[in-house]
Amino acid sequence: MNKLRALIANRDASMVRTLVLVALVIAGASVLFLITGRALVDGNGTVAGMFKAAAASPWAFPIVALAFTALSFVAAPQFLLIALSVAAFGPLRGFAFAYAATLISASVNFLFARYVGAAWLRERQPGTLKTISEFVGRNGFFSAMIVRIVPSAPFVVVNMGLGLTTTPYIAFIAGTAIGILPKTTLVALLGKVLEQARTGDASAIAYLVAAAIAWIALALAARWLVNRRGRR
DSSP, rough: HHHHHHHHHHHHHHHHHHHHHHHHHHHHHHHHOOOOOOTHOOSSSSSSHHHHHHSTTTTTTHHHHHHHHHTTTTTOOHHHHHHHHHHHOOHHHHHHHHHHHHHHHHHHHHIIIIIIHHHHHHOOOOOHHHHHHHHHHHHHHHHHHHHHHOOOHHHHHHHHHHHTTOOOHHHHHHHHHHHTTHHHHHHHHHHHHHHHHTOOTTTHHHHHHHHHHHHHHHHHHHHHHHHHHHHO
């Protein structure tokens, strides 16, 4: 932890250039999403429409997984993608598809950064990458889980950032699998509430409220744990 603090306190011009480059990449992805974002929610020949059209197809899950993965690279919000899946396939099937597709897209981001981005960054910031990589790598499972529970950076940035560290893939995917459960469950429950609201049955609202409270409590606990570990 002291090494990491020292690194941040004494960053050099090369580090600043790298951070600026990363910021430009994120900004570019965000602009691209703002330009194409309407396609996600418009049901006519777009992602939402594609999901609905594939509902009865045996290729439904591969289509969802491919869409989640491709759109992760343009920083498409995970909440929206999960909601589209639930709307097209129903709460249970939509939850299962969204959960599995999220793990697949996270894996692609992680492995892309590890085998493509790491070599590029290692040439320019060998000391920086080594220090951060060792620190996060020792806490890979914890890091991967916490950043899913506590609102943080965009999905693709988190995945690729962890891919640049020494975090083992197993630790990354295990932490991710646990960390994304609250968010995915919450959206699926919301879909169930909306589905039952059409029939006048509001019983699922209690489950939605309970899930929301549980997620907030979990996020607060995670923040407390992060702060506690940081003071050590």
